[in-house]
Amino acid sequence: MTTQIIWIPPTLALLLGYLLGSIPFGVLLTRWGGAGDLRSVGSGNIGATNVLRTGRKGLAAATLLLDLAKGAAAVLIAEAMWPGTAPLAAAGAFFGHCYPVWLRFRGGKGVATLMGIALALHWPVGLVYAVVWIALLAAIRVSSVAGMTAAVSAPVAAAFFDRFDIVLLLIGLALVVLWKHRENIERLFAGTEPRIGRKRG
Numbered sequence: 695m696t697t698q699i700i701w702i703p704p705t706l707a708l709l710l711g712y713l714l715g716s717i718p719f720g721v722l723l724t725r726w727g728g729a730g731d732l733r734s735v736g737s738g739n740i741g742a743t744n745v746l747r748t749g750r751k752g753l754a755a756a757t758l759l760l761d762l763a764k765g766a767a768a769v770l771i772a773e774a775m776w777p778g779t780a781p782l783a784a785a786g787a788f789f790g791h792c793y794p795v796w797l798r799f800r801g802g803k804g805v806a807t808l809m810g811i812a813l814a815l816h817w818p819v820g821l822v823y824a825v826v827w828i829a830l831l832a833a834i835r836v837s838s839v840a841g842m843t844a845a846v847s848a849p850v851a852a853a854f855f856d857r858f859d860i861v862l863l864l865i866g867l868a869l870v871v872l873w874k875h876r877e878n879i880e881r882l883f884a885g886t887e888p889r890i891g892r893k894r895g
Contacts, residue, residue, distance in 0.1 A: 707783040718740050720761070721740050723745070727750060729753060735747055740802045742757040742758035761810070762807065765809070765814070767810075768811075781815075788804055789870075791804055791807040803871060804867070804870060812851075815852075818855050819848055819864075823848050826840075826843055826844045827843075835889040838879075849865045
């Protein structure tokens, strides 16, 4: 009985994280904003970059902030309710965003949600993530490169700040981000990856 009780908080944290992470804000906001079904636009991805391809900058900004916020909220709420479960909630939120059950497990690429997770786990790591992401976006205007580099910076920053307790988690999540960007990587090598501001067919 005691063993069963011990597993309740981690399970609840994982479930809470997944449910929060699986909220498809990009799909909901574009639908409510009259921009149609986001999954039929551009890359079909549900993240902020694809929302931007609808021409609705406000919706794209809102999607970015909400995707970030749901990752942070999952970690903070879980840790407040069940101390020590933040990493599980983080993993749940990330995979909820990338593989939401409501969209037949076809979700986003996790860049914004991972930033929210990093900020909530250890804000200096999240700050490094944000600086790398924003700086690269401004410099080269290639969303995929900025996002992947920012994701890889998270475990590096965690190690730098002696937060080795979250390094393995962040390595795992960064690897998933890279996997979700595999088509972007192919286009980068082919020289066909679009820049921000250029519409895709």
